[in-house]
Structures are given as structure tokens and as C-alpha cells.
Amino acid sequence: MALEDVCGMNKVPFMMRFDERQSMWQQEQLRTATSNFENPYCLMAPPFERPAENLPKILAHCGVNMDFAHGTTTLGFKFQGGVILCADSRATSGQYIGSQTMKKIVELNDYMLGTLAGGAADCVYWDRVLAKECRLHQLRYRKRMTVDTAARIICNISNEYKGMGLVMGMMLAGYDDEGPKLIYVDSEGMKSSGLVFSVGSGSPYALGVLDTGYRYDLTDQEAYDLAKRAIYHATSKDAYSGGIVRLYHINAEGWRNICNTDCADLHDFYCAAMHDKKKDGQNGDAGDQELPCGSGWTSRKLPEDNVQTKLASV
Incomplete structure (x- = not known):
């Protein structure tokens, strides 16, 4: 064995034992599969072209049922006190x-x-990569990365992997030298700045509440209540949203986690408040607490429907 090592004969493929060749093959496969540890921007693509189009065909041919439906509700808006971010915690x-x-x-x-929002694995992975880039940027240039620069990095990644099945829609919110920023980016390479955004399957319900109660001159407490109220209504209507409502506030001092409230607790609070408001209304008191979507239209419409039902039965 010593002479083989000196002459290098043990490295010739036909002179290697089977277990050695098997071990080398496994190491090579492991090195290839974990290449993103050295370069996080280098990911293994599926071994066929147009994965987003061809994967469902392959699964249908093999008889494998894989449901890629996604659901979530996230929202963000800018106001005079900074930026508010709020989201649920259900993954489906x-x-x-x-x-x-x-x-x-x-x-x-x-x-x-x-x-x-979107594929949990895609979003978590690229958010971790972005967090690493933010830290490296701060160490290199002695200043924080701007929100626009972070959004441009995600857009470049999305364009590079466009058409490969990447499902991602995220909001980037922060405070830099230009003030508060809120930017939406997705897996199609779209980048848009705005005042109000909501992403996910429950976003139509959340936007309905935001359109009703949003204004730029909200106080901090009003902004907190509006964000929690919007996510709560989305979770009550969208089966793919729920869990814990997490609320964050970003201003010139940094971000703060305001609260993490279970949707069941919010439901009990709003139902009790609605009951108190109806009770005060019957006594002639309008009530001091503003409630979500408390237009009273439903309470007026139900008796009319009951009358129509009785007339139809007669």
C-alpha cells in the first residue's frame, strides 16, 4: 500500500476499491448539493427546463399529488410616526x-x-441572504444599507431565477437617511414604493379595512389598532391566514416589536366590544370606542331578509 501511495496508483480509478469510489462519489454529490454554503447566490436548479411549467406535468405523469397553494396576510403602511408592519403566522x-x-x-x-409571502422556503432563504449582505455592507462601508439597495438586491435575484419556480412576494420597510421607506418586491422582478401595501391571499380583506381607516396623520395607537384590525378581519375571512398577529413599528430609533396577539384573543375582544356598542346604542348612547366595520348595515339588513323570507313562504 505504501508503494501504491508513493507512485500514486491508488488514485487511478480502475485501481481504487469499490468503497473508496463510492465514498468519493458521495463526497462529490454532497459538495455539489451544498455549493450554496460557499456562494449563496448559486442554487441547484431542477434537472429539466422550465421547472414551473414542466414540474406539474411530471407529477401528473407519476401520479404524485403535490399542492403548492400558498396563503398568508401581511400588510405595511407609512404614516407620520414611521412605518407599520403587521402579519399573521399561519403556514399552509x-x-x-x-x-x-x-x-x-x-x-x-x-x-x-x-x-x-409566497413560498416559505424561498422567502426565508433569501431574507437570510439579504440579512447577511446588510451586515457585510455595514462592516465594509461603516454605514447601514439603504432600503432601496436591499430591494434592488432582491430584484436582481428574482430576475436571475425568473421562470424557475421561485414564488416570493415581500415588503421591505426601514428607516434610512431619506426617512421611512416601504418597498414591495416579488419573484417577477417588480419593485414598487408606496404608502400602503398588503400581500397574500387575505390581502383583499385587509385592504378593505385599510382603505376605510387609513390616513397619514394617524397617531401611534391608532396605527397599531388599524393594523391589528385589518389582519384580524383577513384571518376571519381567509382560511389560509391565522395564528398570531405580530405588529412592528419602525421609526428613527429603529424597529420595535409592539405586540404578538393571538387571533382568538382579538376575536373575543372585538366581539365583546361590538356587543357593548349595540347595548349602548339601544340605551341611546353612541359609545366611545370605535369598532371595525361597525356600519350597522348588517343589523338593518337581516330583519329585511327575514321579512322577505316570510312573505315568500306565505
Whole structure:
């Protein structure tokens, strides 16, 4: 064996034992599969072209049922006190609830946050890569990365992997030299700045509440209540949203986690408040507490429907 080592004959493929060749093959496969540890921007693509189009065909041919339906509700808006981010915590795969404690708001640095919507694995992985880039940028240039720069990095990643099945829609919110920023980016390479955004399957319900109660001159407490109220209504209407409502506030001092409230507790609070308001209304008191969507239209419409039903039965 010593002579083989000196002459290098043990490295010739036909002179190697089977277990050695098997071990080398496994190491090579492991090195290839974990290449993103050295370069996080280098990911293994599926071994066929146009994965987003061809994967469903392959699964149908093999008789494998894989449901890629996604659901979530995240929102963000700017107001005079900074930026508010709020999200639920339910992670689903089709009809299956995988987790009720998913953290959909990620701390990128002390002054910037990112939200998750779409594929959980895609969003979590690239948010971690972005957090690493933020830290390296701060070490290299002795200043924090701006929100626009972070959004441009995600857009470049999305364009590079466009058409490969990447499902990602996130909001980047932070406070830099130009003030508060709120930017939406997705897996199609779209980048948009705005005052109000909501992403996910429950976003139509959340936007309905935001359109009703949002204004730029909100106080901090009003902004907190509006964000929690919007997510609560989305979770009550959207089966793919639920769990814990996490609320964050970003201003010139950095971000703060305001509260983490269970949806069941919010439901009990709003139902009790609605009952108190109806009771005060019957006594002639309008009530001091503003309630979500308390237009009274439903209470007026129900008796009319009952009358129509009785007339139809007669």
C-alpha cells in the first residue's frame, strides 16, 4: 500500500476499491448539493427546463399529488410616526396547516425589516441572504444599507431565477437617511414604493379595512389598532391566514416589536366590544370606542331578509 501511495496508483480509478469510489462519489454529490454554503447566490436548479411549467406535468405523469397553494396576510403602511408592519403566522400547504407560529416578519438589521409571502422556503432563504449582505455592507462601508439597495438586491435575484419556480412576494420597510421607506418586491422582478401595501391571499380583506381607516396623520395607537384590525378581519375571512398577529413599528430609533396577539384573543375582544356598542346604542348612547366595520348595515339588513323570507313562504 505504501508503494501504491508513493507512485500514486491508488488514485487511478480502475485501481481504487469499490468503497473508496463510492465514498468519493458521495463526497462529490454532497459538495455539489451544498455549493450554496460557499456562494449563496448559486442554487441547484431542477434537472429539466422550465421547472414551473414542466414540474406539474411530471407529477401528473407519476401520479404524485403535490399542492403548492400558498396563503398568508401581511400588510405595511407609512404614516407620520414611521412605518407599520403587521402579519399573521399561519403556514399552509393546500388544506394542511403546517405551522401556526411562522415568523413572517424578519429582522434584517436594527433599522430594516422584511415580510414573507409566497413560498416559505424561498422567502426565508433569501431574507437570510439579504440579512447577511446588510451586515457585510455595514462592516465594509461603516454605514447601514439603504432600503432601496436591499430591494434592488432582491430584484436582481428574482430576475436571475425568473421562470424557475421561485414564488416570493415581500415588503421591505426601514428607516434610512431619506426617512421611512416601504418597498414591495416579488419573484417577477417588480419593485414598487408606496404608502400602503398588503400581500397574500387575505390581502383583499385587509385592504378593505385599510382603505376605510387609513390616513397619514394617524397617531401611534391608532396605527397599531388599524393594523391589528385589518389582519384580524383577513384571518376571519381567509382560511389560509391565522395564528398570531405580530405588529412592528419602525421609526428613527429603529424597529420595535409592539405586540404578538393571538387571533382568538382579538376575536373575543372585538366581539365583546361590538356587543357593548349595540347595548349602548339601544340605551341611546353612541359609545366611545370605535369598532371595525361597525356600519350597522348588517343589523338593518337581516330583519329585511327575514321579512322577505316570510312573505315568500306565505
